[in-house]
Amino acid sequence: MRMSQFLFRSLRSSPIEAESEGHALLLRGGYVLPVGAGLITLTPLGLRVLRRIARVMQAEMDALGLLEVNMPLVQPADLWRESKRWDEVGVEMARFTDRTGRELCLATTHEEAATNLARSMVDSWRQLPLAVYQIQTKFRDEPRPRNGLLRVREFMMKDAYSFHATAEDLDEFYARMHQAYLRIFARIGLEVSVVEGHAGMMGGHRAHEFAVITPVGEDTVLLCDSCGQHVNSQVARSRKPAQPQAESAPMRELRTPGTTSIRDLTELLNVPASMTAKALIFTTQPLDSPGELVFAVVRGDTELNERKLAAVVGTNRLRPATEDEIRACGAEPGYASPLAIRREGVRVVVDELVDAAPGLVAGANRVGFHVTGVRHGRDFVADVVADIALAAAGDGCINCGAALRAEKAVEVGNIFQLGTRYSEAMKAGFRDADGEWKPFVMGSYGIGPGRVMASLAETHRDGAGPVWPAAVAPFDAVITSLDRDGTGEVAAAAAQLYERLRAADFDVLLDDREERAGVKFADADLIGAPVRITVGSKGLTDGLIELKVRASGAVHQVGLEDIEAISRFVSPS
Numbered sequence: 001m002r003m004s005q006f007l008f009r010s011l012r013s014s015p016i017e018a019e020s021e022g023h024a025l026l027l028r029g030g031y032v033l034p035v036g037a038g039l040i041t042l043t044p045l046g047l048r049v050l051r052r053i054a055r056v057m058q059a060e061m062d063a064l065g066l067l068e069v070n071m072p073l074v075q076p077a078d079l080w081r082e083s084k085r086w087d088e089v090g091v092e093m094a095r096f097t098d099r100t101g102r103e104l105c106l107a108t109t110h111e112e113a114a115t116n117l118a119r120s121m122v123d124s125w126r127q128l129p130l131a132v133y134q135i136q137t138k139f140r141d142e143p144r145p146r147n148g149l150l151r152v153r154e155f156m157m158k159d160a161y162s163f164h165a166t167a168e169d170l171d172e173f174y175a176r177m178h179q180a181y182l183r184i185f186a187r188i189g190l191e192v193s194v195v196e197g198h199a200g201m202m203g204g205h206r207a208h209e210f211a212v213i214t215p216v217g218e219d220t221v222l223l224c225d226s227c228g229q230h231v232n233s234q235v236a237r238s239r240k241p242a243q244p245q246a247e248s249a250p251m252r253e254l255r256t257p258g259t260t261s262i263r264d265l266t267e268l269l270n271v272p273a274s275m276t277a278k279a280l281i282f283t284t285q286p287l288d289s290p291g292e293l294v295f296a297v298v299r300g301d302t303e304l305n306e307r308k309l310a311a312v313v314g315t316n317r318l319r320p321a322t323e324d325e326i327r328a329c330g331a332e333p334g335y336a337s338p339l340a341i342r343r344e345g346v347r348v349v350v351d352e353l354v355d356a357a358p359g360l361v362a363g364a365n366r367v368g369f370h371v372t373g374v375r376h377g378r379d380f381v382a383d384v385v386a387d388i389a390l391a392a393a394g395d396g397c398i399n400c401g402a403a404l405r406a407e408k409a410v411e412v413g414n415i416f417q418l419g420t421r422y423s424e425a426m427k428a429g430f431r432d433a434d435g436e437w438k439p440f441v442m443g444s445y446g447i448g449p450g451r452v453m454a455s456l457a458e459t460h461r462d463g464a465g466p467v468w469p470a471a472v473a474p475f476d477a478v479i480t481s482l483d484r485d486g487t488g489e490v491a492a493a494a495a496q497l498y499e500r501l502r503a504a505d506f507d508v509l510l511d512d513r514e515e516r517a518g519v520k521f522a523d524a525d526l527i528g529a530p531v532r533i534t535v536g537s538k539g540l541t542d543g544l545i546e547l548k549v550r551a552s553g554a555v556h557q558v559g560l561e562d563i564e565a566i567s568r569f570v571s572p573s
Contacts, residue, residue, distance in 0.1 A: 038145025189469025239396030276300030
């Protein structure tokens with residue numbers, strides 16, 4: 001490709017909308033162009049990187065024996081009603097009707113369509129296991145799109161689905177897919193941590209995430225440096241700290257004006273947050289529907305883990321209760337506790353630390369009042385006692401007790417053991433060797449090429465631009481001609497070198513623009529190819545060209561005609 005014929009425009013400074021260093025470089029290099037909130041155009045340069053990432057994924061999926069398919073982005077509501085997810089998935093799924101009034105959606109993921117494919121084409125255990133994959137568009141109406149490709153609404157996804165006769169066969173394939181993912185990320189050049197994850201909207205009983213540790217990540221990963229456990233904070237369990245030894249005291253009401261937060265309360269009463277109870281109240285239904293009220297109580301020095309709470313309650317749809325809904329059960333916003341509330345239609349869930357506490361300060365359900373000495377089991381009884389607190393840095397590892405360390409991370413891939421959650425609901429299965437019908441045992445596996453690209457930009461860069469690993473760089477090399485008018489000996493030599501490298505199967509970009517050398521060098525750094533080849537009049541006098549390795553900055557003089565020597569530094573795509 002010649003630069004003069006390529007759609008490329010660079011920026012010398014970071015745009016105001018850049019949210020991180022990597023995002024700024026993708027904008028400055030012209031890889032991406034924002035169109036709207038969470039909606040991005042990939043330019044020819046950006047698409048080249050994304051397609052090279054996808055090519056690595058395809059190679060590993062094909063090597064594992066998966067079959068490539070293409071399932072529709074637009075799907076009928078009836079398919080999602082079969083799986084029971086039509087009402088479980090929230091506003092992140094875009095829904096609409098066609099001209100005949102049929103309800104449709106833009107798929108956030110493709111479990112339903114894949115299950116429909118398998119039940120339509122598989123009848124016997126002899127056809128199993130079956131595994132398919134696609135690299136296709138998804139849409140999720142993210143409430144807070146941010147950081148370029150890291151969190152968007154429309155995006156590409158490599159998603160795969162496997163169907164098995166037994167749970168043991170799924171276990172074996174899941175392990176093989178786990179290793180395939182590690183190979184993908186190693187080939188791409190992205191360092192990942194394998195983290196115990198949350199099944200989320202996918203359902204199922206086992207999940208692992210592949211996370212890139214980076215300060216721009218939105219997830220928090222807890223790591224144990226002693227035993228090596230890595231787990232997403234949203235599902236992490238930790239060892240509980242020892243409870244203070246104290247005698248049980250009777251409840252006593254105190255006047256506590258203006259104390260609607262734990263901080264205000266501890267400052268007024270001069271007590272530690274660990275001696276307070278914090279109530280958070282949710283409902284299981286949208287605003288326009290009546291639902292069960294969920295009254296969650298955690299100790300004041302901890303945070304509620306909403307995912308754990310949702311799992312305990314058995315729903316994917318929790319929203320904060322309104323003040324009217326809170327008052328309807330006899331509680332008072334800002335001063336709420338489970339004391340003497342009306343329990344009909346209310347489920348009270350308390351954290352294990354609250355259950356073990358000898359006495360806590362809790363709301364009195366009256367404005368400006370709290371109650372001391374509140375003890376679970378004596379003064380109120382929960383419907384469920386469970387671990388619903390968010391594990392945090394400094395907590396003890398659940399395995400070995402060592403202090404956990406917290407890091408920010410970006411989830412770039414995930415794998416799920418779905419079991420029979422979809423196949424039973426959608427009546428998708430097979431006849432075994434005895435002729436008995438059984439549901440498929442399923443797995444689901446995803447990688448976001450856009451997130452991979454954004455993560456590479458964050459972790460493989462310097463002050464001048466991205467430093468792409470060779471496997472995903474948009475070009476194998478950039479040839480920089482230092483002849484500004486494009487008509488002299490230097491331009492001719494650069495053009496001849498370009499043609500010889502192309503003939504040798506190198507994918508190279510020739511910068512033949514009428515620009516200053518400084519501009520060309522700066523743009524070559526923004527393009528981030530592994531090698532920059534400079535053709536100038538000074539070197540040509542001796543028949544030499546300059547090769548600069550982007551990652552190390554090392555400079556080498558090589559003969560203009562010596563393609564073999566050049567190939568020691570430039571790898572063909």
